[in-house]
Amino acid sequence: MTTGYSMDWKQITGNFFDEASEKGFPVFLGDGGHSTPLNASPYIVEFDRFVDVAKRWSGRGRLVDELRRCRNAAEDIGICIELILIGGSFTDLRNASPHDLDSLWLYRARGTDPVCAEKLKTLQNDSRRNGIDCRFVPFDGEPALLVKAVSFFTVLYSINKRQMTLDRGLILLDSLPLQPSGQCSLWPRQSQRA
Template identity: 35%
Template sequence: MNYAEWIREQHARSVAAEQIAEAALDGPALCAGDSESLAPLLRGVSQLLAVPVADVQIVGSARFGFSLRDGAAFDPAFSDLDLAIVNAGLYQRCSAPTAASADAARFPERDFPADERIAVRKAFDALSLSVADRFAYVSVAVFPDQAALVRAQAGRIRAYLGVAGPAPAARPAGAAPAGAEETPFQHIVDAGLPQYLLPIAASTPGNASPWLADRAAFERAFGGSSLRRVRLAALGRALADLAQVVQVHCCLVGGSFVDVSNAVPNDLDIVVFYSARADVRFEPGRALQRLTRKFLLEHIDMRFVPCDAEPWLMVKLTSYFTQLYQSRRPGTDVREHGLVLLLPGTGTGQ
């Protein structure tokens, strides 16, 4: 079965997204393997969370063969096994994220009581390791009833088709953007921005630090205090200035700013990977030197790695800054969190 074609055919026939989602959940899981080989894992999840195995359903790219988020094909090295559990009791055990709708997905690794989270995360690490040759990680979302799961899947199907859904309910002033709690990057930040999700031996670039984020996701995740929002606004201005001089490819962000427990980070440490622009007449090195001093006035500690220099230089500088950002400076706590690889693009304007 080709779910991509089937979904578009159903949409062309004016079938509602909820009906498409409901039928898809009853259909085959294309990339999960045979039910017998996956049965031990599903039993392990049901025992860990004390729910019937019948409550555990396969969703995401393991079901569809591609991601509803961006259309990327399922890849066992990078694609998670996404499980949805429909169980009202388990849903109540998870605390509701701030500003989340009444039946939004909840995640045991994030939303369980604090004294249970570490044990649950370790258990999921072990479960993920048992299928590491088939999936990047095993993740679980919990819903109070089947209707809530269907609505969530319908929303993803609409997004995939580029179709507007029902208008969302009004959100409280200052609430997080809709869906922010469920984005993969937000989920990683909520888990403490770890360096690795799996044991090191089972890790890949796709499930370890540095974690990919666009500007909007980065600002949502790290704009939790007034000072942080000031720093983010300064970063936006700095990147706009840079765009007049060089082409920015991506940025590596580390230090205290990516520690969300720190509401008042002193500065924002960032390395910009750039190439010279042929249409700029002045020498970029001199311009970047001047801009660096300007940015420091607003607590943006920016360093630079030229992507159009010798490859060894880019490797050397990248390795140096990665180690620097992970190092403990005198008088500071050990840094156990990961780094963020920030992709260029438009932010939220904070």
């Protein structure tokens, strides 16, 4: 059974990411009542494409470089990053110079060895000092806790704290494996099938 993404799905979500980027990442691209999970926040984009686009946004180049560094470091300590949810001031493109990048990282252990919590905490602290506020949640853990965490951070990262309104759209990075062998992939993806 093949469960990989179809190319049409990635093209469609990529187009919505582009449109949301042009509009400053609203929660909904149009009328919320007529939106779908594909054309509303969080806007899905592949990691490398996000890096290419986001480095061109005002005041974000250093944070994008740090995000890539953190992702590489995560792979080095034995975890596979499947998805990264990004929000907060980083996705408010009216903010010319966000001081950090708020993010939720959905990961799983590579292989059968458990994840070293101490290494994960060190990575989190080092990344925070460099502007990447990353929260790590296991992708392959308890489903109810995963949904709860994603729901919590979705609201937290979307909220305008001064007005207590949800007015920021989010970005969901499809974080393809760094390893050429694809050993971090949960399922076969379109780009890995030839």
